[in-house]
Amino acid sequence: MITSAVLHAKHFKLLVVGGGAGGLGIASKFTRKLPSGSLGIIEPLEDHYYQPGFTLVGGGLMTLDSNRKKQVNLIPKGATWIQDKVETFNPSQNTVVLRGGEEISYEYMVIAMGIHLRFDMIKGAVEALETPGVCSNYSPFHVQKHYQEVMNFQKGNAIYTFPNTPIKCAGAPQKACYITDSILRQRGVRDKAHMIYATSLSKIFGVDHYVKALEKVAQEKTIEVKTKRNLIEVVTNNKKAIFELLGDDSKPTGVTEEIEFSLLHISPPCTAPEPLRSSHFADKTGFMDVDPQTLQSKNYPNVFGVGDCMNTPNAKTAASVSTHLKTVDTNLTQVMQGARPFMKYDGYxxxxxxxxxxxxxxxxxxxxxxxxxxxxxxxxxxxxxxxxxxxxxxxxxxxxxxxxxxxxxxxxxxxxxxxxxx
Structure with missing residues (x-):
């Protein structure tokens, strides 16, 4: 909702774009520092999800409702909620244009738009998610379906995928696979399942320190790990998943592999949100180009980033946001006081x-x-x-x-x- 205050006050000392973990966190910090009404937060959605809980929802260990709250109850006191979406950034004028056509100006801005799920980048995936046997823990609209599919599973291939793009919570596809293994064992049908973890990476996990432990888990659970595989198409009429095989440079080799499935869990490719990708804030990958230590925009010193929308080299997890908040809280305050940012994000x-x-x-x-x-x-x-x-x-x-x-x-x-x- 665009409140009456916004209709008369289209300028904010601090404008926060995004009402996820990063946006709410930074808004909460600065509403305790700035005068009431001088901070605006742009977020179109009414529901706010605790997304790290989706793994457990998909495994029947939590309910979706317990991971959902109304956004209106989370907006910090003193902030103005603009229930709309940014369509265009105009950093040279310090303004944004909303989907509804309204222009909002700012003195400082924090971009916390998160990362977008792109099921549409896999041919047939959007349609497949509405058919039996195909699901994803990444979407609040399909996460409960995963548990239903696991409970209905009788036999065949159960495939869990990892895309060849940046992704939020890179461990989530494995988590879903391991929980499914446990449930199938509890149901007494595990011996009728051939479980496959198909990842675009050259190893089971991106951090070497945990690779051996995870390889041991997969081996003990008799899960086949297929590396350098990227899901490119889902054929629903005969339940086939088509993968492109990747080279050491993570680029397609021109070779494909078809695998039939009874259960397919899709971990979607992810990109930065479109308004950010097409803005002057983005690098060539579409993510917000920031100093990886200060989290300040490289080209616009009155703008900072928080969360998954940035091009920092850290893994994109909710836990990362906590240290982002600490860094931006200190550095943006410094900039507001006319000083140089000095706090360094440790990549946690x-x-x-x-x-x-x-x-x-x-x-x-x-x-x-x-x-x-x-x-x-x-x-x-x-x-x-x-x-x-x-x-x-x-x-x-x-x-x-x-x-x-x-x-x-x-x-x-x-x-x-x-x-x-x-």
Missing amino acids: ASCPLVVSTNRVILAEFSPNEILETTPLNQSKPSYWAFLMKRYILPVLYWKGLIKGHWNGPSTIRNFSRLLKTK
């Missing part, structure tokens, strides 16, 4: 890899190093990490992250490292 990301219905490998890392929080062996599947994934992290998200109170686990990690050295 986390992926709680659910390997069964009650065990998790808690992966924490940056592009350059492992950043585990606890003194325990987090590469070992554990029940305590599952309890954290299931019960603690959702509360941390709703009560901490989007409220601007959680800046990541660096303080806990530093204390943990002291314990390790003693």
